[in-house]
């Protein structure tokens with residue numbers, strides 16, 4: 001894998017960066033290619049996390065223009081909402097110009113502010129971000145689409161230190177079978193029926209395709225697998241203050257082992273908009289197990305009514 005540095009992006013001729021991302025690389029902008037006002041950054045770094053007024057993770061939901069993870073003082077909450085909204089819109093605009101084919105069909109997911117020092121956070125294993133893992137969201141199954149995340153380091157002086165390893169096809173070929181891929185694939189009909197059953201009782205249910213169930217499991221499986229953690233090749237990169245980077249975090253196993261004060265925006269990229277849909281993790285897994293792991297259209301919709 002490579003960290004692909006993009007300098008003076010505005011000056012470049014139009015390049016299709018999709019193959020770089022789809023083969024498991026990280027696009028790195030040493031200078032953040034959109035405006036992030038200094039006073040907004042000061043405000044975020046100065047938020048007070050003692051006393052519980054502000055939670056440890058701040059999430060912004062672009063669709064409803066709302067922030068979660070903050071209580072207390074309404075003026076602070078309002079300023080925060082404005083700053084997160086500006087960041088979110090700036091990233092979406094920039095990423096849409098960088099990757100217009102994806103932008104035509106992506107779903108805008110949440111943005112977040114990560115205020116805490118990552119080193120020594122003492123989190124439970126499943127929440128640790130310093131162990132290599134692929135991302136999967138328990139509450140937002142992708143049904144085979146991909147998780148694209150844009151990060152910005154707004155610490156005034158410290159780098160944000162990442163480690164990544166070989167992309168999904170390599171890691172899945174080695175570990176998907178022992179993680180129980182075949183079992184998940186074969187139970188697929190049953191899972192669909194039980195989701196429909198609970199849905200018909202009016203119970204809240206996150207209808208997960210077999211793909212989403214495997215990815216949720218694989219996230220934790222990789223974190224727990226000491227052989228993988230110890231032996232997989234590691235490529236380290238220190239993202240400097242003021243830089244921005246993006247990658248598919250379900251296709252690229254990654255870990256952050258130190259750094260503080262990052263902003264992030266997630267975009268769910270439609271598999272159909274890929275330069276090569278065969279590189280999607282779902283396609284890789286279907287090839288490995290010889291079965292379909294998502295319904296072509298609307299698995300979650302069909303299962304939730």
Ligand code: SIN
Nearest residue numbers: 114129249254255256
């Ligand atoms: C992650 O593991 O998805 C978090 C990476 C980061 O916060 O830098």
Ligand code: FE
Nearest residue numbers: 133134135249
């Ligand atoms: Fe992650």
